[in-house]
């Protein structure tokens with residue numbers, strides 16, 4: 001899986017741009033090459049919200065298995081780190097914000 005490219009200049013977004021965007025509640029991304037602004041698509045937002053909340057399923061499982069609380073917290077922490085660094089940057093999609101394109105003269 002590859003990171004998304006800019007639709008205008010074909011430059012690939014940087015991993016850090018996307019993970020930072022996800023970390024700061026889906027902050028818009030600006031292409032470092034052509035300056036086009038991108039915002040996350042509604043479906044990507046929905047998918048990431050689902051993935052962020054999915055981890056709560058560990059709670060009934062942890063109770064049943066009598067897992068210790070520090071262990072469960074560690075698992076949740078690792079899940080979020082993996083989600084934000086390895087998974088979401090590769091599956092979320094951004095769409096160009098046409099109203100934000102500055103006309104070049």
Ligand SMILES: [Zn+2]
Pocket residue numbers: 006007008009010011031032033034035036
């Ligand atoms: Zn660009």
